[in-house]
Amino acid sequence: MKHHRVCQFIFAICIALAFQFASAEIITVAPEHEKRYHELLSELRCLVCQNQTIEESNSELAIDLRLEVNKMLMQGATDQEIIDFMADRYGDFVLYKPLVQPKTYLLWFGPFIFLVVALLLVLLFLKKHKPSSSAQLSDDEKQKLDSILKQTKK
Amino acid sequence: MFKYLLPVILFFVLCGFLFIGLYKDPSKVDSPLIGKPAPEFSLPRLEQPNDLFSEKEFLGKVSILNVWGTWCFACKQEHHILLDLAKRNIAPIYGLNYKDDTEQAKMYLRDFGNPFVSNAVDQLGRVAIDWGVYGAPETFIMDKKGIIRHKHIGPLTLEDVEDEILPLIQNLKNEAS
Numbered sequence: 592m593k594h595h596r597v598c599q600f601i602f603a604i605c606i607a608l609a610f611q612f613a614s615a616e617i618i619t620v621a622p623e624h625e626k627r628y629h630e631l632l633s634e635l636r637c638l639v640c641q642n643q644t645i646e647e648s649n650s651e652l653a654i655d656l657r658l659e660v661n662k663m664l665m666q667g668a669t670d671q672e673i674i675d676f677m678a679d680r681y682g683d684f685v686l687y688k689p690l691v692q693p694k695t696y697l698l699w700f701g702p703f704i705f706l707v708v709a710l711l712l713v714l715l716f717l718k719k720h721k722p723s724s725s726a727q728l729s730d731d732e733k734q735k736l737d738s739i740l741k742q743t744k745k
Numbered sequence: 746m747f748k749y750l751l752p753v754i755l756f757f758v759l760c761g762f763l764f765i766g767l768y769k770d771p772s773k774v775d776s777p778l779i780g781k782p783a784p785e786f787s788l789p790r791l792e793q794p795n796d797l798f799s800e801k802e803f804l805g806k807v808s809i810l811n812v813w814g815t816w817c818f819a820c821k822q823e824h825h826i827l828l829d830l831a832k833r834n835i836a837p838i839y840g841l842n843y844k845d846d847t848e849q850a851k852m853y854l855r856d857f858g859n860p861f862v863s864n865a866v867d868q869l870g871r872v873a874i875d876w877g878v879y880g881a882p883e884t885f886i887m888d889k890k891g892i893i894r895h896k897h898i899g900p901l902t903l904e905d906v907e908d909e910i911l912p913l914i915q916n917l918k919n920e921a922s
Contacts, residue, residue, distance in 0.1 A: 638879035638880070639879055639880060641771060641772070651844065651870070652870075652879055655869075655870050655871075655874060659871075659874060678777065679777060680777070680778070680875060680876070680877040681774070681777070681877050682774055682775060682776060682777045683777070684774045
């Protein structure tokens with residue numbers, strides 16, 4: 592009886608695996624390219640399903656592009672060449688990491704500008720609202736203080 | 746006074762940006778190919794497989810290239826628009842038959858009418874990658890020098906044709922070749 596259960600379990604796993612492989616095409620990536628292949632794919636957006644990389648997407652276009660990236664790797668293309676190839680055709684939008692160029696300066700440096708502006712504002716604010724306690728007591732106040740202290744000592 | 750108004754002004758400016766964003770279709774991404782020459786290719790013609798179709802076909806006249814396939818539902822939707830556009834005889838419409846079954850494509854054109862002057866067969870979809878195609882149907886307009894001047898993503902509507910395509914073609918026709 593127990594043996595039967597194990598068989599059932601193994602059978603279920605086999606079926607699940609079969610479906611897993613049915614949805615993915617077979618691309619043979621040379622072992623020496625494997626790391627770069629996955630790094631590149633995870634940096635490129637699939638335009639068909641925009642919130643997926645071409646590594647995750649199962650759209651036909653993503654499959655074609657995976658094949659293309661693999662082909663370029665085999666032909667000895669550099670990472671930059673492959674990224675340029677994609678951006679030249681589909682636009683900078685496919686790059687998950689936007690290029691640093693005049694058009695994207697605000698995107699890259701905006702947060703730092705905001706930070707600096709915020710810090711300046713804080714400094715300005717602090718300067719304006721200096722706590723008055725640090726200021727010297729006026730003569731009038733000193734006398735008052737002395738008299739209070741004398742009273743409490745008594 | 747200004748001190749208190751500033752945050753309010755900033756708030757409304759931000760609202761303005763977000764409001765504009767609401768009406769932008771994120772599935773339509775500007776093509777980097779606009780203003781560049783049509784990518785080189787050489788593909789068999791649907792009508793005559795031995796005769797090759799290349800980007801040189803687009804030289805010397807304003808031309809339209811429509812990316813389509815019989816498997817593509819939205820292409821069927823815009824088919825009558827293409828037929829209508831072809832009837833106006835304003836510019837030749839070429840087809841890029843994208844990842845399709847050749848026999849089915851021929852049958853489709855026979856059954857539903859053929860707006861195309863000629864079709865290039867891109868069975869592997871490799872040429873479509875060079876053209877930055879990511880969702881059929883897509884429509885490109887080339888000027889007389891074969892430079893891509895416009896790309897329309899998704900099915901064409903009558904308004905697209907009247908308001909965008911026809912005026913643009915008229916302008917391009919007036920340009921020196």
